[in-house]
Amino acid sequence: MKKYAEMTRSELELERAEVQAKYDELKAKKLSLNMARGKPGKAQLDMTSEMMDILKSDSDYMCDGIDVRNYGNLEGLPSCRALFAELLGVKPENVFCGGTASLQMMYDTIAKCYTHGRVNSDKPWAKLDKVKWLCPAPGYDRHFAISQSFGMEMITVPMTSEGPDMDLVEELIRDGDVRGMWCVPKYSNPDGIVYSAETIRRIASMKPAAKDFLLMWDNAYCVHEFFGDYLPFPDILGECAKYGNEDMVFEFASTSKITFPGAGVSVFACSEHNMEYVKKLLTVQVISYDKVNQLRHVRYLRDKAGVLALMKRHAAILGPKFRCVLDWLDREIAPRGIAQWQKPNGGYFVSVNTMPGIAKETWRLCKEAGLTMTGAGATFPYGRDPKDSNMRVAPSLPPTEQLEQAMEVYCISMRLAALNKLLA
Numbered sequence: 108m109k110k111y112a113e114m115t116r117s118e119l120e121l122e123r124a125e126v127q128a129k130y131d132e133l134k135a136k137k138l139s140l141n142m143a144r145g146k147p148g149k150a151q152l153d154m155t156s157e158m159m160d161i162l163k164s165d166s167d168y169m170c171d172g173i174d175v176r177n178y179g180n181l182e183g184l185p186s187c188r189a190l191f192a193e194l195l196g197v198k199p200e201n202v203f204c205g206g207t208a209s210l211q212m213m214y215d216t217i218a219k220c221y222t223h224g225r226v227n228s229d230k231p232w233a234k235l236d237k238v239k240w241l242c243p244a245p246g247y248d249r250h251f252a253i254s255q256s257f258g259m260e261m262i263t264v265p266m267t268s269e270g271p272d273m274d275l276v277e278e279l280i281r282d283g284d285v286r287g288m289w290c291v292p293k294y295s296n297p298d299g300i301v302y303s304a305e306t307i308r309r310i311a312s313m314k315p316a317a318k319d320f321l322l323m324w325d326n327a328y329c330v331h332e333f334f335g336d337y338l339p340f341p342d343i344l345g346e347c348a349k350y351g352n353e354d355m356v357f358e359f360a361s362t363s364k365i366t367f368p369g370a371g372v373s374v375f376a377c378s379e380h381n382m383e384y385v386k387k388l389l390t391v392q393v394i395s396y397d398k399v400n401q402l403r404h405v406r407y408l409r410d411k412a413g414v415l416a417l418m419k420r421h422a423a424i425l426g427p428k429f430r431c432v433l434d435w436l437d438r439e440i441a442p443r444g445i446a447q448w449q450k451p452n453g454g455y456f457v458s459v460n461t462m463p464g465i466a467k468e469t470w471r472l473c474k475e476a477g478l479t480m481t482g483a484g485a486t487f488p489y490g491r492d493p494k495d496s497n498m499r500v501a502p503s504l505p506p507t508e509q510l511e512q513a514m515e516v517y518c519i520s521m522r523l524a525a526l527n528k529l530l531a
């Protein structure tokens with residue numbers, strides 16, 4: 108099989124006729140497939156439903172001497188804080204457990220910067236002329252949506268195989284208007300890249316000109332291996348503390364992809380100083396979060412070993428789905444030389460970089476043939492991918508049979524988009 112770039116015009120025309128015919132055939136099937144978002148599939152949710160039966164009698168609601176059904180314990184159930192402390196490698200007093208969705212906590216952390224400022228701000232960010240924000244990209248679209256909704260000026264920082272381009276980051280943080288940065292340090296969304304020890308050291312030791320610089324460390328995939336064993340990962344709070352930067356960072360995590368995205372527990376972890384400050388603000392906002400659900404999680408997951416055992420069961424479902432995606436790409440796309448992709452061991456995505464200028468068209472062709480993909484461009488600030496190349500494949504939701512079909516549609520659409528571009 109020849110690479111498309113090496114084909115003559117007549118070879119390309121022949122190939123296009125074949126691919127177009129195959130595409131029309133798939134389109135005629137009127138499929139309805141979705142690889143747009145990193146949602147756990149039904150088999151994963153069903154597997155975890157047993158957690159909901161754990162609390163039965165009145166006495167089951169007692170934990171740590173607390174009746175979890177009542178008000179109180181703003182910062183969360185002590186046992187739940189201890190569980191997450193073990194997972195993240197921090198102290199329980201550095202952990203705050205909330206309700207479902209860490210995204211809400213991230214939004215709220217930033218909202219508080221705008222309304223009240225940070226622990227070491229001169230004034231609330233809403234009173235600043237400008238807030239600039241570093242956005243490693245490709246990245247998580249919802250992070251960028253938060254930044255955009257607060258009117259931040261987003262600055263794209265390219266990702267390397269070791270994490271964000273730190274030479275550029277170190278240059279950019281000399282600007283006092285640069286007030287923070289998004290990071291997904293383990294199995295980044297969408298690339299699945301694990302930040303290297305050196306990248307983490309350089310991030311933890313940053314000396315930004317803005318003294319209230321906020322490192323948003325979204326460790327959403329901290330225990331989410333689908334191939335191979337759990338990969339231990341440095342604790343960012345401890346790393347930052349080594350360089351006198353303990354107040355710079357807020358770390359986030361949740362059980363959205365451990366138990367349920369619709370009924371999980373989210374956490375942030377931060378320095379004692381930060382904790383005291385945000386608790387003062389949060390206590391006005393809420394009396395306590397859902398401690399009943401926190402207790403369910405504690406009883407069900409027990410400890411880090413319990414979490415890792417459950418993640419192995421998720422991996423048994425997810426691993427074959429990722430294998431399916433990678434096999435299709437290796438078989439149908441690699442020999443034609445029209446895209447490259449990461450081969451992650453964890454997280455929820457495969458990040459595909461097509462030849463420049465065909466991601467949007469591939470997305471459109473997929474859509475017309477009944478396959479919804481994450482919008483091309485979504486992985487970049489303002490939805491603008493300068494090369495029109497990055498596409499995020501999310502294989503977790505469709506059952507395996509549907510995934511095979513979805514990948515067939517995806518590969519054929521990409522080939523057709525590439526041929527149309529080359530023949531234009």
Ligand SMILES: Cc1ncc(COP(=O)(O)O)c(C=O)c1O
Nearest residue numbers: 145208209210247296327361363
């Ligand atoms: C990097 C990242 N952070 C956060 C989330 C959402 O987390 P939560 O469900 O805890 O709000 C996702 C979901 O896809 C994600 O990929």
